Amino acid sequence: MYLDSNNAEDDIFEEVTTTDFSDQNKSCESVKRRTVVAPWKNVSEFNKVYDWLFGSEYSRESREKALSQIRVWNLRRSTLCPAAVLATSVIIEVQLKDIADNKFTNEELQTLYANAFTRFFNFMSSIMQSHNMRTMYQTAKELGLESFVVDLRHICAHGQVLPPLQVLRNTAEYCISWLHDYYWSAQRNTMCDTDAAHIRRKDKTQFDINISELFQIYDAALEGHLKGATNLKTLKRHLHGKRFNSLKEFYTENKLNSLQDAFDVIVQQLCVLVKRDLAIKDMSEIYVEAFLKMSYFFKLHETHTSDEDFISLINVTQSLFRMLAVYGFVEELFLSLIEITENSIADSSMRAGASYWAVQIAKGFHAFRQCKKMYKAELDANSTIKEAPHSNNDLTQISEGTRELLIYSGVDMKRTIIFGDHFRRPWVWVFERNFIEDRLEAVNEYTAPILKSLLPLIEPELNKTEINTFSTLIDCLFETNAEMEVNEKSTKDSNKIFTVSDLLQKLNNKDNDIEMKVDEENEIVTGDKIDDGAEVKYGIWTLMPDDETHDWKSCPLGRLPWE
Incomplete structure (x- = not known):
């Protein structure tokens, strides 16, 4: 990512005025700029290739290095690699x-x-893209190329006899000199590094700011609410500085009567922004990014551990999560939370908070799925059942029909996020089995609760035995991974390789009273009753018999005996 001084009409470029340059870039102060995604990592990498090509001590070896780096650039940006760079390479x-x-x-x-x-x-002509037809001579003139280059190109492309070798060599030197002046030198003198994290499309920048501000106000209101504040006066005891001032300004502007009202108004404004700016791409990414910046939201589980706090928390966040689900943001949020829990270098407090909320989201969708099942069963039995009223504009109220379904489905509405109020629509959240299986190997204390909460959402649906087996396996793998981490810290030269036998032993030691069923025959087998040569079922897992060729029990986990 860098800044150059060329003008741009495309709105993906953000015009920036940069005032802090290195000595070599002092001349580009106060120049109208655009931001360009370049194939080189930074200006230093570009300058290195420039020196290899045109430096005072360039050589055959240095130019070979330059060509190698240009190939890397071409791989990074493909057809978006600058045409002048590709023309130089040929x-x-x-x-x-x-x-x-x-x-x-x-x-x-x-x-x-x-x-x-x-x-x-051809490369250089692509720079002069235009809807109007133009001759090659016109293109060369606008580029500043001499007309003889066009003549030579015609002879090379269509002539029966090629020009003398010395003419071709001299023209090549001319082209390289022209490329140096036209592109390389100009870029070297005006290019500046910029931070990609701060680059946004113009049409997204203000939208980002508005969304981020609302989520930060929501975070401050949530902190005040859980600490006992009910209005602006009592809020002063718990919030200070910028967080208090921003919430106070929002409170006053919207003429709120209580802190509880702030949550509904914020969610309403988030909905308005979605409807007003539908043309903005990556809207889901913007909402999720702003959501993940709520600091108190991801720490509250550490201090508010009582059941009363939990009920209050679920109550005030219902409308927010329902809004995210209605506009299709909740799935990306959930996957982002999982990524945080899997990130070993992320802050442990953030990972714990991400795990906490991912579990609550999964429980909410499990409840929604249970209600859909019951609604479908009732609809099959009586097709004249009236459809429950539903409106995306009212995210706070639940219809009586939906409330009955939730109660009869065994859903604790005080402790569960309620996502849906319309069970006729086909939308439902499910996961394939490999989503769980792919994450078993690296399961940790933060991902284990999430994976276990997702088991009821697996498609094809798991029965109770399979859910219990999966749950036991997750616990065993988590304990094994935890033991391995402890062993790695205590001794650096541990060469222990975990095999199928270790996993089976862990399963048996976990609970010797658990009975494993064999398919539909309901045969009971344990790790102590395995006959040699028998194929044994452990829930969804199959233990293959050992033979002369394959020793499965001693095979490392994740590998095959013949590897």
């Missing part, structure tokens, strides 16, 4: 072949140069 490449030790004949070099000039001009 000319330099043929020049390096020309100075090889008689590796190519004169005729072969003429052909190589001819192809290089054709590609060079």
Whole structure:
């Protein structure tokens, strides 16, 4: 990512005025700029390639290094790699072949140069994209290329006899000199590094700010609410500084009567922003990013541990989560929470908070799924059942029909996030079995509760035995991983390789009273009653018999005996 001084009409570029440059870039102060995603990591990498190509001590070896780096750039940005960079590479490449030790004949070099000039001009012509037809001579004139380059290109592309080799060599030197002045030197003198984290599309910047401010106000209101504040006066005891001032301003502007009202008003304004700016791409990403910046939201589980606090928390956050579900943001939020819990370098408090809320979201969707099942069963029995009233505009109220379904489904509405109020629609949240299986190997204290809470949402649906087996396996793998981490810290030269036998032993030691069922035959087997040569079922798992070729029990987990 860098800044250059070219003008841009495309709105994906953000015009920036930069005032803090290094000495070599002092000349680009107060220049109108645009932000460009470049294939080089930073200005330093660009300058390194420049020196390899045009530096006072450039050599054949340095230009070979430059070509190698340009290939990397081309891989990074493909067709978006600057045309002048690609044009430079085709000319330099043929020049390096020309100075090889008689590796190519004169005729072969003429052909190589001819192809290089054709590609060079095609690359440079692509810069002058226009809806109007123009001749190659017009294009060359606008680029500042001499007309003889066009003549040479025509001869190379269509002529029966190629120009003399020396003419081609001289033209190649001219093209390299022109590329240096037209592109490389200009970029080197004006290019500046910029922080990609602060670059946004113009149409997204204000939208981002508005969303982030609302989530921060929500976070402050939640902190005040859980600490006992009910209005602006009592809020002063618990909040200070910027968080208090921003919430106070919001409270006054919207003429709120109580802190409880703030939650509903914030959610309403978040809904209005979604409807007003539907044209903005990546809206879900913006909402999730702002959500994850709520600091108190991800720490409250550490201090508010009572059942009364939990009921109050679920009550005030119902409308927020329902809004995220209605507009399709909750799935991306959930996956982001899982990514945080799997990130070993993330803050432990943030990982714990992400795990806490991911579990609550999963429980909410399990409740929604139970209600859909009951509604479908009632609808199959009586097709004249009236549809429960539902409105996306009212995220705080639940219809009587839906309330009855929730109660009869065994859902504790005081302790569960309620996502849906309309069970006719086909939308429901499910996961495939491999979503769980792919995360078993790296399960940790933060992901284990999430994976166990997702088991009722697996499709095809798991029966109770399979859920219990999966749950036991998650516990065993988590304990095994925890033991491995302890062992790695206590001894660096531990060479223990965990095998299927270790896993079976862990399963048996977990609870010797658990009976494993074999398919539909309901045969009971344990780890102590395995006959040699028998194929044994452990819930959804199959223990293959050992033979002369494959020793499955001693095979490391995640590997095959023949590897």
